[in-house]
Amino acid sequence: MNTLPNFHKLYLDARRNRWMNYFTVFCRLALAAGFIPPGIVKINHERFTDLHNNQPMGHYLEALYHTGYYHTFIGYLQVTAGLLLLIPRTAIMGALLYFPIILNICILSLSVRFEGSLVTSPLMVIANLYLLVWYYDRLQFVFPFKTEPIPIQKNKPKQLDNKFPIKFFGGAFATVVLVVFTVTHMFEIMPRNTISDCEKQCKDSENPRACQAFCDSIHNSGMPLHKALDQYNEVESKPR
Structure with a gap:
């Protein structure tokens, strides 16, 4: 019964923590860096990999390249999502736009066993989910929870808690290790790039x-x- 109130307290404590704010900025910058360069390549309608067409991901990328303006459209979406993440006021819009794109990339990477994004794409999905949770105060109204809403955090608190959240960062590190170990050991055989x-x-x-x-x-x-x-x-x- 007290799950949501407890979450609300943890959420507000996190928003007031200096290290958590730093981590949020890091996630925004990292995700933006993961989308803007490849997005620009697509906008210029260029190939961004030298995989041959017989390779499973090469099959997909070659077909995608020949879709014409759809290929370019994806590039514009990626660059838009990345730029929105760089701007604090629009970061929530960037996170919402980013999520379906990176989730699709993650599932694609797993389905064709593409080692180029086999590790990074799941981690990017997790980082994106973290940002969506970070902006829970603005997304809470779409959930059917009957509880006192959290006040929208319009500005960063002037007084930030400097206590280092050891449990959170320990859990984050363990998550990275678990994801890397899982995706690198889940397949008996891989097509590899060559x-x-x-x-x-x-x-x-x-x-x-x-x-x-x-x-x-x-x-x-x-x-x-x-x-x-x-x-x-x-x-x-x-x-x-």
Whole structure:
């Protein structure tokens, strides 16, 4: 019953903490830096990766590039979200616009096992969620909670608490470690960016023949990832 009032107290304490304010600025800057450069590349309608078309993410990026103004439109959205995050008054708008884009990128990275954003995109999703929680005072009215609303924090408090929030930053560090460990160990085999990188996995593979066949199917034959994985599992299951 006291969950929301307790959260409200923690929230207000966090907003008054100097270190939490620093962390919020860091998240805003980091997220903006993650979107503005690639967004500009899309606006200029340029390719921002040298992945060949047979690679699973290369398949997607090549198709996206050839969509024309849709490719450019995504670039404008990314740059807009990044710029909005840089301005304190519009940061909440930036966080709201940013979230569906980065969530889509995260799911895409996981689905095609793209190591280029396999770690960064989940962390960016978490950082974006943190910002949405930070602006809870303005978002609270969309939730069906019957409780006394938190006053909107229009300005940063003049007196900030200098106490370092050890538990929060300890939890943040543990979250980063957990995410990095999980996404780097959740897949038995990866397509990697090149066939030479892909074949490096085969040295430690329990079935090098299946691994070699997988890499060849992806990078030389251009086989879709799910079919290459089915083939890998079939070869792996056969007696050596």
